[in-house]
Amino acid sequence: MAWRIQMSQTRRHLEHHPGINPAPFKATIESVTDEGVILSDSWCYPKGGGQPGDTGIFQSDGEEFRFGEVSASSHILHPVSSGNLQVGQEVDCVIDVERRNALASMHSAAHILSATANERWGAITVGNQLGVTESRMDLKFENRDEFDANILQDDANHWVNKDAEIMIHEWGRKQIMTDDRVRNRRFVERIIDRIGGSDPRLRMVEIEGIDLCPCAGTHLSSTSPIGDITIGRVQNKGKGTFRIYFEI
Ligand SMILES: [Zn+2]
Missing domain, CATH: 3.30.980.10 (Threonyl-trna Synthetase; Chain A, domain 2)
Known part of the structure; x- marks a missing residue:
């Protein structure tokens, strides 16, 4: 699994300046661990350089799952405290624009x-x-x-x-x-x-x-x-x- 995550996930915040007014985006859940969710692709800004990471909401099948401050190590992690998110599930990721x-x-x-x-x-x-x-x-x-x-x-x-x-x-x-x-x-x-x-x-x-x-x-x-x-x-x-x- 790990190799697939590294192959598929791009460091969007490094490729493009993330700027303001981030748009919602669609992604597939690649991994769910105790620490959070890894997506096939993420436009979230992970904490770093003195700037806190994004937070936001996953929307899927009429349900909403709030994710906490996003961080990055080998991949971008979206901490989710509750909910039954599954590997392979498609989500709409809505970044907290105001924050x-x-x-x-x-x-x-x-x-x-x-x-x-x-x-x-x-x-x-x-x-x-x-x-x-x-x-x-x-x-x-x-x-x-x-x-x-x-x-x-x-x-x-x-x-x-x-x-x-x-x-x-x-x-x-x-x-x-x-x-x-x-x-x-x-x-x-x-x-x-x-x-x-x-x-x-x-x-x-x-x-x-x-x-x-x-x-x-x-x-x-x-x-x-x-x-x-x-x-x-x-x-x-x-x-x-x-x-x-x-x-x-
Ligand atoms: Zn700076």
Whole structure:
């Protein structure tokens, strides 16, 4: 069974940027375990890179089965706590659109905050965790005393209000490494090295005028739908690092 799953299931979220407003899709159940359901094909975004995974509903023969946060290891797993789902059964998979869109907004907002903190103070983002209502990121500063949350909030909202276009690129090594807009290129090159192969491609997310960085998460197509970024509490994490909580 295992070989068949690996042969048939495609990493859709890696092939295509999952974006917002995911459409329902049909799939066949390939495996049911205590941990959840594996489908013949899945357009769900699995948790990763600080972004929570999709949730949603399977519909089949007039019944509905809710699935929890999708994750990925060797294949994409849809946790289902109850119901009598069978191998070979066809299901309509309806992704929770509101949750996906909220997390895409958060993810685009996080890129703006990360980029503007880097522009103004040279801060490096060393961690992040997105949530539907609140997200956080850890920013490491050369001189942390210079940081001002109000300035960061104003800088970030400037880019939100501009309605900057968000573009998704699939680029090779040369294009990435020769583009001066890519920050921290030594770090980016290590990601390219890890992909391996003769011409590794990396998904680059560009927010026009402010950011261009590798990312496999979900994003909006422009910045204004974010609405407004509000920075909440700021925690001292030591070693020149602040943990910044934000809402949109
Ligand atoms: Zn990202």
